[in-house]
Structures are given as C-alpha cells and as structure tokens.
Amino acid sequence: MSEAEEFMQVARAARDAATALAPLPRAPKDHALRAVADALVAAADEIVEANAGDVERAREAGTPAGMIDRLRLDRERVEKIASAVREVADLPDPVGEVVRGSTLPNGLELRQVRVPLGVVGIIYEGRPNVTVDAAVLCLKSGNAVLLRGSSSAYASNTALVRVMREALAGTEVPADAVRLVPGRDRDSVKHLLRARGLVDVLIPRGGAGLINSVVEESTVPVIETGVGNCHVYVDADADLDMALTILMNAKTQRPSVCNAAETLLVHAAVADEFLPRALAALAGAGVTVHGDERTRAYSADVVPAGEDDYTQEYVSLDIAAAVVDSLDEAVAHIRKYGSAHTDAIVTRSQPAARRFTATVDSAAVAVNASTRFTDGGEFGFGAEIGISTQKLHARGPMGLPELTSTKWIYTGDGHIRQ
Amino acid sequence: MSEAEEFMQVARAARDAATALAPLPRAPKDHALRAVADALVAAADEIVEANAGDVERAREAGTPAGMIDRLRLDRERVEKIASAVREVADLPDPVGEVVRGSTLPNGLELRQVRVPLGVVGIIYEGRPNVTVDAAVLCLKSGNAVLLRGSSSAYASNTALVRVMREALAGTEVPADAVRLVPGRDRDSVKHLLRARGLVDVLIPRGGAGLINSVVEESTVPVIETGVGNCHVYVDADADLDMALTILMNAKTQRPSVCNAAETLLVHAAVADEFLPRALAALAGAGVTVHGDERTRAYSADVVPAGEDDYTQEYVSLDIAAAVVDSLDEAVAHIRKYGSAHTDAIVTRSQPAARRFTATVDSAAVAVNASTRFTDGGEFGFGAEIGISTQKLHARGPMGLPELTSTKWIYTGDGHIRQ
Known part of the structure; x- marks a missing residue:
C-alpha cells in the first residue's frame, strides 16, 4: 500500500469514528478519557523507553540541549500528562449546548446547538505531551483527531498513540478517533493538507514557517495559531x-x-x-x-x-x-x-x-x-488547544467550545413556506 | 499600472478604510447607509441605463431569458434595493457586543468583544442587487468590502459602486470601504484569492464550480456558501x-x-x-x-x-x-x-x-x-450574506454577527504573571 493510500485509509477510519463519536454524551467520553489517563500511567515505562530512542537520535543529530529537554519524557512527566487528561475529563462538555434559540412567528421552534467539528488535524512541532493534550481535547469535544507530530518525536508519539488507542478499545469511544498520520517525511503532511472533505479543520501549532506553509498549501480550512510578536x-x-x-x-x-x-x-x-x-x-x-x-x-x-x-x-x-x-x-x-x-x-x-x-x-x-x-488556563478555560491569531472561527486562546461547530435544528408540525 | 498593481492599490485602500471604519459606532454607520439608499434612488435612471448595456450584451451573447431577467434592473427594482439598505440600517450593530466576560481570580477584568473582520471579499455571480446587499451588510458590521461580481453585470456593478462611493464621501464612512475589484477576467479573481494579509475572509456566492475553485486556490480564509443538495x-x-x-x-x-x-x-x-x-x-x-x-x-x-x-x-x-x-x-x-x-x-x-x-x-x-x-430572513436575522455549508466560523444562514470576529480585552492595575 502506498503512503497516500495508507493515509486515505487512516483518514476514512477517523471520519467513521467521528460519526460514531459525535452523538456520544458526556459520561462515556469522560470515562474514556479516564481510561486513557490510567493507561498512560500504567504504560509509563514503555513510553519512556520509546522516548529514550528519540532522545538518543536527537543527541546524535546534535540537537541543542534545550530542545532535547523539551523532547524528553520521564515517569514524572508521563504522570503529569495523565493528570492533565483527568483535568480535561472534569471540564464541561461543549457539545449539545444550545447557543441560541427562539420560536419564530409561525411557531417553528428554532435552536442552534453545538456539535463537534468532525475530524481535526493537528500538525505540531516539539514536545510529545502535545500528542496527548491535543488528542484528549478533541475527544472531549466529540472530534476524531489526526495527529502529525515532529519526526524527532516519532517513536514517542507512536507509543503514546498506541497506548491511547488500546485504552479506548475498551470504551464507547472508537479507537480510530485517535490516529497518527502515517509516514514521517514532508509528503505525509501533504496528504493531510489536501484531505478536504475528510478533514474538517487543520490546526498547525509551531513557528511561522510551519504555519505559513500549511496556510499556503491547504485546501482544508486552517486555524492559524501561536505566532506572537x-x-x-x-x-x-x-x-x-x-x-x-x-x-x-x-x-x-x-x-x-x-x-x-x-x-x-x-x-x-x-x-x-x-x-x-x-x-x-x-x-x-x-x-x-x-x-x-x-x-x-x-x-x-x-x-x-x-x-x-x-x-x-x-x-x-x-x-x-x-x-x-x-x-x-x-x-x-x-x-x-x-x-x-x-x-x-x-x-x-x-x-x-x-x-x-x-x-x-x-x-x-x-x-x-x-x-x-493571554492563555486558555489564565482565562479560565481549563485547557487550550492553541492561541488563534486569525479572525475566523476563533480568536485568542481556544478552549473546548472553539473545537465545535453548530447545527440549526427546527421543528414544526407540517410547516411550509408561503 | 498593471492589473496586479491596481489590485494592490485598491486592496490597500480598502484595508486603510477598514481601519478607519472599525471603531465607528452605530449612528454614523446607519447615517451612511441611509445616504447610500437615498443616492441609489436618486441615481436610478443612471443605474438602469448602465444595466441596459449589460442586458443588451447578454442578449447578444444568447443568454437564456431567465438569466436575463435576473440581471435586469428597473426603477422599481432599484427602489427595492434601496429599501433593503434602509432595513439593514435599522438592524442592531453587532460590533461592540460583549460576548463573554468575567473577573479572573487575580482581579484581571476580562471581556470578549465583537469587532469587524476587516476586509471582506465577496465573489458572486448573477444578480446585481447582491452588489448593494453585500456591501451594506459589510459596512453595517464595520467591514470594508472588495466586490467581484459577474463580468456579465460589470457595467451595472460599476454604476452601483460609483453611486454608493459618492454617497459615502459625504459621511464618516470612508468611500474606500466599498471597492470593485479591478478587471473582469479570471486573473482579476486570482489577485483576490492570493491577498492574504490584506483580505481577512472571502465569501464566494454561487455554484459549486465557483466555490470549489475559490477553496482550491485561495490562501485567504474562505467561508463556503450556498450549495444545497x-x-x-x-x-x-x-x-x-x-x-x-x-x-x-x-x-x-x-x-x-x-x-x-x-x-x-x-x-x-x-x-x-x-x-x-x-x-x-x-x-x-x-x-x-x-x-x-x-x-x-x-x-x-x-x-x-x-x-x-x-x-x-x-x-x-x-x-x-x-x-x-x-x-x-x-x-x-x-x-x-x-x-x-x-x-x-x-x-x-x-x-x-x-x-x-x-x-x-x-x-x-x-x-x-x-x-x-433555512434562511436568514426566516430565522429572524433581518438579512443574510449567504448560507454557510462549512463548519468553521459560521454554519447555516449568516447574518451580521457572522461578519464579525472578536477581540479579548483585559484590564489590570499592574498585573503580572507569577
């Protein structure tokens, strides 16, 4: 199977998972997140070992000490990641919130309800904790997630995603709601950028270079984040x-x-x-x-x-x-x-x-x-997926509601338009 | 001056106009809209004459009768367009609305306020009334607008924009807040699609072909509208x-x-x-x-x-x-x-x-x-700029609030982060 075919298979599986995940209420989603947190702690040794390989390769490649420190995971850091997952489970579910509603003059009952976006693609650099943070924020808001981390953290990310997926397999949240984008070269990013119709939004997190290249090449809607002058x-x-x-x-x-x-x-x-x-x-x-x-x-x-x-x-x-x-x-x-x-x-x-x-x-x-x-935590959002510097959809720190769309529902008793 | 240079000049003028327009409160904006309505009625003959040229050319090109009817303006239709402008003036101003707000535990006063998007590009087919409808919805919501209508309505659109700009010249709303994209060939659309940084959002209104080509080629964020199966x-x-x-x-x-x-x-x-x-x-x-x-x-x-x-x-x-x-x-x-x-x-x-x-x-x-x-008018929005079929930013009928972004403002008395 070519990398492109493999990507399509993964993206379609994520899309189907998103369909199954979208109508799930809060309780089974929170249960799944707590299962993920437990599994991360239980698999800490395995995760740290996979990470040690990334750290070793980074050191051989002459990566600066500061960046290696950002890459490194130890048991304490894995436990911190797991606690952050439990904090997300404790946050209110944005899905199902009635944003607006009214009864129209003709009696039609109208309401605008928060729904998941669908499949969210996250392209990020650096720290492997983002792999878990981003995944659980997406799951909590009812979205499937396609993760494309830095190739320098590939082994760590692979281990983290495997542990999360194994934990989900015992819950109502489909394991395919969390997928790593196959491949680690630049082409593998391109598949994601052209996956309009399969992926609903891309959120690049990183430097200006990454963000500009995503905006330039993507046909999927993008939320720009993070560059701060x-x-x-x-x-x-x-x-x-x-x-x-x-x-x-x-x-x-x-x-x-x-x-x-x-x-x-x-x-x-x-x-x-x-x-x-x-x-x-x-x-x-x-x-x-x-x-x-x-x-x-x-x-x-x-x-x-x-x-x-x-x-x-x-x-x-x-x-x-x-x-x-x-x-x-x-x-x-x-x-x-x-x-x-x-x-x-x-x-x-x-x-x-x-x-x-x-x-x-x-x-x-x-x-x-x-x-x-200017930070989701400081603003009281509980967690943030990034800080949007664009004007569309979300601006500033993005919490769980910013990972949702809305749907209009109207109910009548045979209403027709005159 | 090349068409590309001419476009850049127009887009920069619109950007400057957007900067001046953004902080304007409701009263001067409504005054400007009413001046536009009066001017359209006063210039009805001139507009109908320009439109007659478009209709004549369409007829010569063998355009079907239904499409010619959509293109045609008479005094009555111009008066109807002007009434629609007055209705938009009567709608509440979305700009300045406090969407959320709180006082953080450290005493920092936080609020999220609606602000204009900036410069909105509208790419549309068909009826020349959209030229005025789209322009006044953008102005009311504090945005400058770059209009790119169908080449078949070029003379009509040119006349309508000239009349609107002349009317604005006597108001606090800068005339450059309403501009027609120069040129009428396909290249002139391309300039708009690549104007990231100068244009904040593009809204294509038309068939699937138009919308797909805009999404494929644009580096400016796009709101997809209007295709309904x-x-x-x-x-x-x-x-x-x-x-x-x-x-x-x-x-x-x-x-x-x-x-x-x-x-x-x-x-x-x-x-x-x-x-x-x-x-x-x-x-x-x-x-x-x-x-x-x-x-x-x-x-x-x-x-x-x-x-x-x-x-x-x-x-x-x-x-x-x-x-x-x-x-x-x-x-x-x-x-x-x-x-x-x-x-x-x-x-x-x-x-x-x-x-x-x-x-x-x-x-x-x-x-x-x-x-x-599913219609902005039926939903009680008063007017709509289109119906979004995408999940980001706006979904369903888009009224004035959907033509805004937000800004976070926080006020302290020397607050620093610990």
Missing part, C-alpha cells in the same frame, strides 16, 4: 514603576512562549525617565535590546534594529525597542509589524486606554497587565 | 399528508434556491402508500423524478437515477428519489451524497426525530417542516 507600549501617562514591572514580566518570565513580549514601544514624553531604567533592568536580566536610533541614545549596549527586528518573534532573551511620538504612532507600529496576538498599553489615562483597545486589531489587548495572561 | 426523508411513522405538503413545498415553491429539496428518501414501510401519491403530485407540478429501481416500480414516468443524480444540486424542476429500509440508511445516504445544507425528516416518532437530528451532520436539520426555512 507581542508589544508593550509605555504611554506618556504611564506609571513607570508599573511599566517596568510589566515589561520585565512580559519579556523574561518565560521568553520561549508566544505571549512573551518581543517589542517595547516608549512614548517620547517618558523616554528620558523610563528608558535608562528599562535598559538597565533588561541588561541585568540578560536581555539584548535591538533599538532604533532614539533608543540607542540611552545606552551603548543597545544594538541597532532593522525592519526584521520589529517583525520577528525572537522567543529568546532579545527585544526590539523604539521611541514613538504618540499613541497613534504606537498603534500604527503594532499594526504594521505585529502578529495580532497580544499587545499591551501601560497608562493611567482612561482616554488612552480606550483608544488603544479600540484601534489595536489583535486577538488580545491588555491594559496595565502583562501580555503573558 | 437538500433531502426530504419520509419516515415509516410519517403523517403522509404532511409529508406530501412538505415535499411539494420544499421542491416546487422556489426550485432555483439552495434550500429547495433535491432528493426524496422514502422508508420502505410507507413506499406503497406514499410514492404513488407523491409521484403523481410531482408529475402534476412538472417535476421530473430521477429514481432508483424501487421508486421506478411505482411509475413509468420516473427516469433512472445514477450516482450523479444523488450528488447534484438540480436547482430546477427535477428531484432524485430512493427507497430506504431504515432511518439509519436514510442518514447514511444523506451523509454520503448530501451537501450538509438542510435535511428534513417527516415523522410522528419522537425517537426517530431525535435520532435524525443527532446523526445528520448538516448546517440545518428540519423536523416536520420544509427545508425552505
């Missing part, structure tokens, strides 16, 4: 102590994530007072500042920024910086260079906060708060 | 008088629309009683029935149905028909051949209704009612 704008009316605290939190509390700050914009009216303190604090935390000419005037440590510095997501201890002459100039900068993820203003001015929140066109806008709060 | 399933427990009334309404009340029935499925238990009556009534209404072998046993007038008959949207006085042995077989048929638009069951059985609505995976499912009710 987040800004902190320090307004003329900012409380500068607060601005410094927020800036340092947004940049340094966890620089590798998408809601970390990547650009600092400072109003010229407070640049003299704020920038020397901010640049010293950033330098003290090991952050390299890439600044425009006006920023560089405050410190010889600031390296010159090019256009690229304002566009990119560093995901590292680097930050771009610029001085602006007005709030509108800050907003224009954010619109031009940002990724519409999360942008923050620090200000005591109510009109400034109102104008900033009204004119910054991003998934999240923060006022006097760190950009780091 | 709707089924009427007559259950073993159906009230057969009701079934006949619903069938005839769904098929013949307006056969050219997407929510008209295209396939009849009859449970074998009632086929003997129902099909002779139904086939006679359909024949009496001039409907050609394309049936399976079991259906053909009831009338010599039934022509043999192939796979294509079950798949296609006739949009004419034709209907496919088949006898099924169970409700589940009916559902399987609908899943296999349907377009997931609207499917109806006629039954007195509550369990049958429950199973049908739970397992048919379509935008709308009707119980004891005609498929013809």
Whole structure:
C-alpha cells in the first residue's frame, strides 16, 4: 500500500469514528478519557523507553540541549500528562449546548446547538505531551483527531498513540478517533493538507514557517495559531514603576512562549525617565535590546534594529525597542509589524486606554497587565488547544467550545413556506 | 499600472478604510447607509441605463431569458434595493457586543468583544442587487468590502459602486470601504484569492464550480456558501399528508434556491402508500423524478437515477428519489451524497426525530417542516450574506454577527504573571 493510500485509509477510519463519536454524551467520553489517563500511567515505562530512542537520535543529530529537554519524557512527566487528561475529563462538555434559540412567528421552534467539528488535524512541532493534550481535547469535544507530530518525536508519539488507542478499545469511544498520520517525511503532511472533505479543520501549532506553509498549501480550512510578536507600549501617562514591572514580566518570565513580549514601544514624553531604567533592568536580566536610533541614545549596549527586528518573534532573551511620538504612532507600529496576538498599553489615562483597545486589531489587548495572561488556563478555560491569531472561527486562546461547530435544528408540525 | 498593481492599490485602500471604519459606532454607520439608499434612488435612471448595456450584451451573447431577467434592473427594482439598505440600517450593530466576560481570580477584568473582520471579499455571480446587499451588510458590521461580481453585470456593478462611493464621501464612512475589484477576467479573481494579509475572509456566492475553485486556490480564509443538495426523508411513522405538503413545498415553491429539496428518501414501510401519491403530485407540478429501481416500480414516468443524480444540486424542476429500509440508511445516504445544507425528516416518532437530528451532520436539520426555512430572513436575522455549508466560523444562514470576529480585552492595575 502506498503512503497516500495508507493515509486515505487512516483518514476514512477517523471520519467513521467521528460519526460514531459525535452523538456520544458526556459520561462515556469522560470515562474514556479516564481510561486513557490510567493507561498512560500504567504504560509509563514503555513510553519512556520509546522516548529514550528519540532522545538518543536527537543527541546524535546534535540537537541543542534545550530542545532535547523539551523532547524528553520521564515517569514524572508521563504522570503529569495523565493528570492533565483527568483535568480535561472534569471540564464541561461543549457539545449539545444550545447557543441560541427562539420560536419564530409561525411557531417553528428554532435552536442552534453545538456539535463537534468532525475530524481535526493537528500538525505540531516539539514536545510529545502535545500528542496527548491535543488528542484528549478533541475527544472531549466529540472530534476524531489526526495527529502529525515532529519526526524527532516519532517513536514517542507512536507509543503514546498506541497506548491511547488500546485504552479506548475498551470504551464507547472508537479507537480510530485517535490516529497518527502515517509516514514521517514532508509528503505525509501533504496528504493531510489536501484531505478536504475528510478533514474538517487543520490546526498547525509551531513557528511561522510551519504555519505559513500549511496556510499556503491547504485546501482544508486552517486555524492559524501561536505566532506572537507581542508589544508593550509605555504611554506618556504611564506609571513607570508599573511599566517596568510589566515589561520585565512580559519579556523574561518565560521568553520561549508566544505571549512573551518581543517589542517595547516608549512614548517620547517618558523616554528620558523610563528608558535608562528599562535598559538597565533588561541588561541585568540578560536581555539584548535591538533599538532604533532614539533608543540607542540611552545606552551603548543597545544594538541597532532593522525592519526584521520589529517583525520577528525572537522567543529568546532579545527585544526590539523604539521611541514613538504618540499613541497613534504606537498603534500604527503594532499594526504594521505585529502578529495580532497580544499587545499591551501601560497608562493611567482612561482616554488612552480606550483608544488603544479600540484601534489595536489583535486577538488580545491588555491594559496595565502583562501580555503573558493571554492563555486558555489564565482565562479560565481549563485547557487550550492553541492561541488563534486569525479572525475566523476563533480568536485568542481556544478552549473546548472553539473545537465545535453548530447545527440549526427546527421543528414544526407540517410547516411550509408561503 | 498593471492589473496586479491596481489590485494592490485598491486592496490597500480598502484595508486603510477598514481601519478607519472599525471603531465607528452605530449612528454614523446607519447615517451612511441611509445616504447610500437615498443616492441609489436618486441615481436610478443612471443605474438602469448602465444595466441596459449589460442586458443588451447578454442578449447578444444568447443568454437564456431567465438569466436575463435576473440581471435586469428597473426603477422599481432599484427602489427595492434601496429599501433593503434602509432595513439593514435599522438592524442592531453587532460590533461592540460583549460576548463573554468575567473577573479572573487575580482581579484581571476580562471581556470578549465583537469587532469587524476587516476586509471582506465577496465573489458572486448573477444578480446585481447582491452588489448593494453585500456591501451594506459589510459596512453595517464595520467591514470594508472588495466586490467581484459577474463580468456579465460589470457595467451595472460599476454604476452601483460609483453611486454608493459618492454617497459615502459625504459621511464618516470612508468611500474606500466599498471597492470593485479591478478587471473582469479570471486573473482579476486570482489577485483576490492570493491577498492574504490584506483580505481577512472571502465569501464566494454561487455554484459549486465557483466555490470549489475559490477553496482550491485561495490562501485567504474562505467561508463556503450556498450549495444545497437538500433531502426530504419520509419516515415509516410519517403523517403522509404532511409529508406530501412538505415535499411539494420544499421542491416546487422556489426550485432555483439552495434550500429547495433535491432528493426524496422514502422508508420502505410507507413506499406503497406514499410514492404513488407523491409521484403523481410531482408529475402534476412538472417535476421530473430521477429514481432508483424501487421508486421506478411505482411509475413509468420516473427516469433512472445514477450516482450523479444523488450528488447534484438540480436547482430546477427535477428531484432524485430512493427507497430506504431504515432511518439509519436514510442518514447514511444523506451523509454520503448530501451537501450538509438542510435535511428534513417527516415523522410522528419522537425517537426517530431525535435520532435524525443527532446523526445528520448538516448546517440545518428540519423536523416536520420544509427545508425552505433555512434562511436568514426566516430565522429572524433581518438579512443574510449567504448560507454557510462549512463548519468553521459560521454554519447555516449568516447574518451580521457572522461578519464579525472578536477581540479579548483585559484590564489590570499592574498585573503580572507569577
């Protein structure tokens, strides 16, 4: 069987599983998730052993230590993954929620009900825990899932999926609701991108390169996630102590994530007072500042920024910086260079906060708060499948309801249209 | 200037207009819509004259009379278009609606607010009234719109857009919020399909060919609309008088629309009683029935149905028909051949209704009612931009809220993440 045929077989099996899974109520789905959690703990040794192979191959390939640490699973991490599965089981089921409803003037009873999307494809890089997280969020929301992880985690992902499927086999949730996309080369991704009609949505999770290539090539609807070039704008009316605290939190509390700050914009009216303190604090935390000419005037440590510095997501201890002459100039900068993820203003001015929140066109806008709060867990969603930076379907952190569609149901007693 | 450059100029102007339009509250938007309505009435002669050219060219090209009638504008039709604009002005503004909100345990105030999508591209065939309908729905929801109508209506659309833009010039809504895509050949559509980053969503309105080609080629997110292969399933427990009334309404009340029935499925238990009556009534209404072998046993007038008959949207006085042995077989048929638009069951059985609505995976499912009710106007939306048959973002009739996205806004007093 060719890889393409093998893919079609897997995708059709997932589609049939989705059909069987969609009408299942909450109880059997939660039961299946708890069975998955138990099975992961029970199979921890086997999973860790498969993972050790991936880690060994990554080390031989000269993968940096930080990435190897992200790849590595031990018993404790497997147990943590299992706990996360139990937390998802405890979340409310979005399926069946009546979103809107009314009785029409002619007596027709109309309601709009949440239903699963169907088959969700997840294309992701890096950590193998995503394999389980993504699968159980899809199952909980009544969807089948096709997983396409990083080839560097192939053995780990294969083991995790095998354990999950074995656990499902004893439940009402069909095992085929969780499938790994066959193959590990680039072509195997392509099958997924062209599976319109079999796959209802693709969610790429990873860097800008991955996401752009998926958007370019896919005929399946895509939800873009995760690229975050987040800004902190320090307004003329900012409380500068607060601005410094927020800036340092947004940049340094966890620089590798998408809601970390990547650009600092400072109003010229407070640049003299704020920038020397901010640049010293950033330098003290090991952050390299890439600044425009006006920023560089405050410190010889600031390296010159090019256009690229304002566009990119560093995901590292680097930050771009610029001085602006007005709030509108800050907003224009954010619109031009940002990724519409999360942008923050620090200000005591109510009109400034109102104008900033009204004119910054991003998934999240923060006022006097760190950009780091844009997160499904922080928002109280319980779990998230990713952070959408597109405008269609879902924007910002995506929880379980964002993994659903809706269906209109109307009931009459022989109603016809006049 | 090349057509590609001209397109980029138009799209950038629309993008800037969208930025200016997004924060506008309801009053100036409604004022602008009423100015558009007045201007259309005032310019009716000019519009009708431009349209006469399109009609003349269509006639010379041998276009069928029905299509020419759809293309034709007279003063009365222009006045009707203007009234529809005033009705949209009277609808509530979806922008600014707080969809969800809470105060997080740390005191952060969180709210999710409806915002415009940005720039909406509409690709449509046929009637020039869509030019105005689509434009004003986009404006009302705070979006700029790029219109790409049928080349057969190019002169009409050009006149309508000119009149709308002139009317907007005297209002707070920028005239560039309404633009016609330059050019009338196929390449001019391509620019729109590749305008990712400048255009936020594309809504193709037309036949399956148009919609498929847009989905295949677009890097801009697409909302699929309008293809409807709707089924009427007559259950073993159906009230057969009701079934006949619903069938005839769904098929013949307006056969050219997407929510008209295209396939009849009859449970074998009632086929003997129902099909002779139904086939006679359909024949009496001039409907050609394309049936399976079991259906053909009831009338010599039934022509043999192939796979294509079950798949296609006739949009004419034709209907496919088949006898099924169970409700589940009916559902399987609908899943296999349907377009997931609207499917109806006629039954007195509550369990049958429950199973049908739970397992048919379509935008709308009707119980004891005609498929013809799947319509933004009937649902009480006031107006619709189309009927989505996809699962992402919007499903079923799309009103003004479906032309929006959301933005998360969170406000703290120096909140940082621990």
